[in-house]
Amino acid sequence: MDGNLLNDIDKVVDADRAHVWHHLIQHQPFQTGAPRIIVEGKGMRVWDQHGKEHIDAVSGGVWTVNVGYGRERIANAIRDQLIKLPYFAGSAGSIPGALFSEKLISKMPGMSRVYFTNSGSEANEKAFKMVRQIAHKRYGGKKYKILYRERDYHGSTIGTMSAGGQDERNAQYGPFAPGFVRVPHCLEYRAQWDLTGEEYGIAAANAIEEVILAEGPDTVGALCLEPVTAGGGVITPPEGYWPRVQEICRKYDILLHIDEVVCGVGRTGTHWFGYQHYGVEPDFVTMAKGVASGYAAIACCVTNEKVFDMFKDDIEDPLNYFRDISTFGGCTAGPAAALENVAIIEEEGLLENTTQMGDYMMDQLNALADKHAVIGQVRGKGLFLGAELVSDRASKEPVPEKQAQAVVADCMAQGTIIGVTNRSIPGFNNTLCFSPALISTKDDIDQIVASVDEALGRVFG
Numbered sequence: 001m002d003g004n005l006l007n008d009i010d011k012v013v014d015a016d017r018a019h020v021w022h023h024l025i026q027h028q029p030f031q032t033g034a035p036r037i038i039v040e041g042k043g044m045r046v047w048d049q050h051g052k053e054h055i056d057a058v059s060g061g062v063w064t065v066n067v068g069y070g071r072e073r074i075a076n077a078i079r080d081q082l083i084k085l086p087y088f089a090g091s092a093g094s095i096p097g098a099l100f101s102e103k104l105i106s107k108m109p110g111m112s113r114v115y116f117t118n119s120g121s122e123a124n125e126k127a128f129k130m131v132r133q134i135a136h137k138r139y140g141g142k143k144y145k146i147l148y149r150e151r152d153y154h155g156s157t158i159g160t161m162s163a164g165g166q167d168e169r170n171a172q173y174g175p176f177a178p179g180f181v182r183v184p185h186c187l188e189y190r191a192q193w194d195l196t197g198e199e200y201g202i203a204a205a206n207a208i209e210e211v212i213l214a215e216g217p218d219t220v221g222a223l224c225l226e227p228v229t230a231g232g233g234v235i236t237p238p239e240g241y242w243p244r245v246q247e248i249c250r251k252y253d254i255l256l257h258i259d260e261v262v263c264g265v266g267r268t269g270t271h272w273f274g275y276q277h278y279g280v281e282p283d284f285v286t287m288a289k290g291v292a293s294g295y296a297a298i299a300c301c302v303t304n305e306k307v308f309d310m311f312k313d314d315i316e317d318p319l320n321y322f323r324d325i326s327t328f329g330g331c332t333a334g335p336a337a338a339l340e341n342v343a344i345i346e347e348e349g350l351l352e353n354t355t356q357m358g359d360y361m362m363d364q365l366n367a368l369a370d371k372h373a374v375i376g377q378v379r380g381k382g383l384f385l386g387a388e389l390v391s392d393r394a395s396k397e398p399v400p401e402k403q404a405q406a407v408v409a410d411c412m413a414q415g416t417i418i419g420v421t422n423r424s425i426p427g428f429n430n431t432l433c434f435s436p437a438l439i440s441t442k443d444d445i446d447q448i449v450a451s452v453d454e455a456l457g458r459v460f461g
Contacts (some may be wrong), residue, residue, distance in 0.1 A: 009049045012037060024422060041069025044437055044444050046417075054412070056436070057448045058419040059290075063230065063262050063384070063435035066290040067344045074295045074340040081336035089330045090116060100335035103342055104300065107272040110281050113308045115301040115322075116329035120261035120288030121155025124224070126301040127257050127284040128159055129324060131222040132179075134255075134310055137320070143221040147211060147254075150185040151232030151425060154224060154259050163224055166232055166424040181215055183208045183223075187235045189377045189388065189396070190428075201238030205245045217252040222284075227274030230262040231424050233431045234386025236379050242278035255307070257284040261299070262384070265290035266345050266438050269355035269382030277381065283307050291338050298334025350438040357440045358382040364449045365434075372456045374399060383440060387432040387452075398430040403459055407432060410455035416448055 013034050021027075022035065037049040046054050046069065059065040067074075081096055088094060101114040117123045128146060135144040148154065148163035155161070161169070162176035165185070170176070184192060186204035193203045212220050225245070229235035249256045263274030264287035271277055273285065283306065288299035314320045345351065362378060365387055369375035376390035389399040389407070404420045411418045419433035432452065436444060 009037070009039075013049060041065075043068045043070060044440065045069070052415065054415045054417050055444060055447055056417045057434050058417055059435050059437050060294050061417070061419070062289065063267065063433075064289040064294040066266060066293045066438050067341055067350065068293075068437040068439045071293070071295065071340070071344065073344070074293070074337050077336045077340045078296055078333045081332050085332055087328075087331050089327070090325060094330075094332045094335070096332050096335035096339060100338045100342075103339060104302070107342075108285065108302060110304055111285060111302050112305045113303045115303070115326075116334070117299045117301060117326040118297045118328035118331070118334070119155070119299050120259075120286065121157045121160045122326055122329075123261070123286040123288060123299040123301040124154045124160050124163070124257075124259060125157060126324060126326070127222070127224070127286055127303075128163070130284070130301075130303070130307065130311075130322060131255060131257075133322065134307075135221050137310060139218070139221075142219055143253075145179050145181055145215055145220045146257075147181050147183050147208065147220060147223045149183050149225050149229075151187065151229050151235060152185075152224075152226045152259070153229075153231045153424070154226075154261075168423045168426050168429070181211060181220075183211045185229070185232070185235065186237050186241055187229075187233065188238050189379070197238065198240035201240030201242075202244050204238060205241050205248060208245065209248045212248070212252055212254070217254075220252065220254050222255040222257050223249055224257040224259060226259045227263050227278065227280075228268060228381055228384060230384075231421060231433075233388065233421055233425070233428065234380050234384065234433055236381055237278070242275075242280050246280055255283040256280070257286070258282040260285055260287045261289055262435075264288075265341070266351050266354055267382055267384050267435065269351060269358050272351070274381070291341070292334055293337075293341050295341070296333040296337040297328065297331070298338055345438065348439070353440070354382045354438045357436075357442070357445060358385070360442055361385055361434065361436075361440075361445045361449070364445060365452075368449060368453055368456070371453070372460065374456060374460045380434075383434075383436055383438060385434045387434075389430045389432065398428055399460075401429040404430045404432065406459045407452070407455045410458055411451045414451045414454065416451035418448070418452065 016035050017030050038046050040047045046056050150165040152165040154163045162180040164170050184207045188200045195203050258275045260273050268274045285302045292298045311322045365378040374389050376388045378387050389404055391397040391399050408420045421429045421431045
């Protein structure tokens with residue numbers, strides 16, 4: 001760490017304590033204690049204001065820094081672009097915007113158009129607005145309802161929280177926008193039907209159809225789902241689920257919106273996007289976090305040509321186009337960074353590494369489950385994994401939230417940053433979350449798992 005910065009760190013901490021409103025944190029303890037300041041990152045590791053090293057198993061705290069810290073080529077690309085042109089509104093194009101769109105679409109067969117925004121919440125809002133405008137243009141305003149799934153998360157705006165399947169996150173922020181309708185989750189571990197495997201997956205999808213029929217298919221415009229549920233418990237879909245979901249959407253002329261804000265750009269391994277594991281053909285795909293690995297703010301709402309064509313079919317109608325803007329969707333740093341981010345993933349074979357290291361981490365966490373009865377189930381895909389903690393495996397009673405948080409705190413004290421479902425599902429904030437960078441090695445994973453092993457032993461005995 002730079003010596004001059006160390007000399008001034010007390011001033012930095014005082015300024016933070018006095019003026020910064022942190023995310024997801026109760027600030028009362030800062031009246032007597034110091035907030036944590038992350039000063040530097042390199043590869044898989046970050047250092048705080050005390051110079052303490054941590055291995056980061058959640059890629060920036062919220063599954064974002066996919067290619068790791070300290071990538072000079074991304075920083076240099078941003079610098080070069082900002083000198084040439086930092087910004088122009090999205091009503092005009094830019095060189096990095098055009099080139100990144102072309103590169104992105106080459107990874108997404110069946111998709112064709114990229115709408116740039118600055119956050120995952122905003123990307124999802126754009127898709128919602130497109131669905132509503134299509135309802136007015138094509139269906140007399142009637143086909144406006146948007147279905148969303150219990151436990152899924154789509155953002156922190158009032159609009160996206162209206163499609164929020166995490167009741168504790170939504171608490172105290174209503175009333176919400178009308179026209180959003182919840183469908184059941186698909187977590188077989190918390191089974192809602194006495195079925196298993198593919199039969200369970202089909203039943204979970206059929207539950208969506210039941211909601212559609214109850215609402216009236218002629219009122220439902222879209223279904224918005226995460227391919228693998230993230231903050232709601234790292235939930236991988238059962239076999240049979242996605243093919244049936246696709247069939248239902250086509251049967252009732254419902255647009256399928258896949259939220260890849262967490263899963264996208266290599267996080268699940270093998271494929272660039274989570275939905276591609278399941279043979280799904282979406283109408284909208286939204287993404288953010290890993291698009292530029294946090295080196296610049298960028299998010300995208302990607303559509304197929306069918307959706308795009310609906311907004312240019314009548315040039316005489318002054319309301320016919322998508323009358324929307326995202327101010328910072330016009331920033332050029334995002335697509336410039338994203339181009340380098342994708343090139344790194346390609347050149348370093350990080351999709352393949354994510355698959356291999358994800359399998360290895362899954363095995364290591366399952367071995368941990370053999371040792372600690374408090375682990376009820378390990379699940380995930382690629383380097384996107386969760387371990388649900390239970391007080392009793394037979395009843396699957398969740399551990400108290402404070403105990404799950406104590407595991408996270410113990411790991412932090414050891415110098416390992418992991419996550420946990422955070423004030424999301426009342427009574428079910430009990431899943432440890434892991435999303436280390438796609439550059440992870442076996443040694444990195446061994447260190448992460450060893451920390452969890454020690455923490456579980458101390459917290460639960």
